[in-house]
Amino acid sequence: MLNYFQIASSMIRDIGMKPKIALILGSGLGYLTCEFQNSTAVYYSQIPGFPASTVQGHSGRFIFGNFHGIPSVAMEGRFHFYEGHEIRDVVSPIYLFKEMGIERLLITNASGGINKTYSPGEIVAIRDIINLGFRNPLRGPNEEKFGVRFPDMSSVVDLEWLARLRERLCRDGHELKEGTYIWTLGPSYESPSEIKSFEFLGADMVGMSTVPELIAANHCRMKTLALSCVTNMASGILKEKLSHDDVVRTANRIRHRFSDIVGKALEVLKEIDDE
Ligand SMILES: O=P(O)(O)O[C@@H]1C[C@H](O)[C@@H](CO)O1
Numbered sequence: 001m002l003n004y005f006q007i008a009s010s011m012i013r014d015i016g017m018k019p020k021i022a023l024i025l026g027s028g029l030g031y032l033t034c035e036f037q038n039s040t041a042v043y044y045s046q047i048p049g050f051p052a053s054t055v056q057g058h059s060g061r062f063i064f065g066n067f068h069g070i071p072s073v074a075m076e077g078r079f080h081f082y083e084g085h086e087i088r089d090v091v092s093p094i095y096l097f098k099e100m101g102i103e104r105l106l107i108t109n110a111s112g113g114i115n116k117t118y119s120p121g122e123i124v125a126i127r128d129i130i131n132l133g134f135r136n137p138l139r140g141p142n143e144e145k146f147g148v149r150f151p152d153m154s155s156v157v158d159l160e161w162l163a164r165l166r167e168r169l170c171r172d173g174h175e176l177k178e179g180t181y182i183w184t185l186g187p188s189y190e191s192p193s194e195i196k197s198f199e200f201l202g203a204d205m206v207g208m209s210t211v212p213e214l215i216a217a218n219h220c221r222m223k224t225l226a227l228s229c230v231t232n233m234a235s236g237i238l239k240e241k242l243s244h245d246d247v248v249r250t251a252n253r254i255r256h257r258f259s260d261i262v263g264k265a266l267e268v269l270k271e272i273d274d275e
């Protein structure tokens with residue numbers, strides 16, 4: 001296992017800032033770091049023993065900087081199990097963030113919409129998850145310093161943060177939908193029959209990430225918000241075939257709205273923390 005404490009301490013020392021929030025930016029959503037001020041990049045490849053990012057739309061680096069007045073670190077590119085990483089490596093950034101002293105996490109992703117009230121380009125908050133990947137990043141000896149052996153999973157996101165964001169958006173006349181995200185291993189997209197069965201299971205969105213990260217964040221008691229960009233309707237719902245290029249294109253198309261929602265998520269966070 002990586003010595004997260006050592007890596008985190010040396011990163012904070014070298015960069016000269018201590019982030020308060022970490023953001024994981026999903027497929028095609030990395031552009032948000034353009035809004036970081038006084039930013040510094042650290043490539044995953046510069047960190048000994050750290051996994052490499054291999055997916056198009058995931059640059060493979062951390063960006064440290066000030067974001068909406070909050071010292072922040074963002075991941076431009078995450079690790080997916082389908083890339084061949086061990087499940088523990090998929091969540092290594094979460095424990096690294098924890099060792100940096102970060103207590104707040106904002107996870108984002110691109111997903112396929114199963115719920116037919118959604119439409120491509122819509123941003124939906126994740127309220128609950130289904131672990132259809134049947135892999136658990138907590139398998140193996142428990143790291144007591146991070147959390148308990150059997151973490152409760154009754155709310156995988158911070159409900160106060162979510163409610164405050166929903167209220168904030170509502171004041172501006174925008175509805176923030178909430179839904180259940182189901183994790184499939186990928187990298188193939190789903191068949192129409194799979195999507196029908198996921199709908200039956202209660203899933204609203206489908207994707208290939210986020211669930212291991214939410215399990216690990218919950219394990220180490222990080223307060224988390226998760227926003228999903230529904231880049232496409234899931235397989236079989238519309239006629240179109242699915243492609244990663246279209247996923248990235250849609251994520252790019254909604255950049256203004258996405259940036260606005262994330263900005264408001266940070267604003268309400270400042271209010272919560274100031275109270
Ligand atoms: O990293 P995320 O979950 O945003 O990426 C999604 C899932 C696959 O990696 C890819 C498929 O297009 O987009």
Ligand SMILES: Nc1nc2[nH]cnc2c(=O)[nH]1
Pocket residue numbers: 110111112113184186188189190206207208231232233234235242247
């Ligand atoms: N599994 C899965 N992941 C996605 N990421 C973006 N769209 C999709 C999708 O339709 N299915």
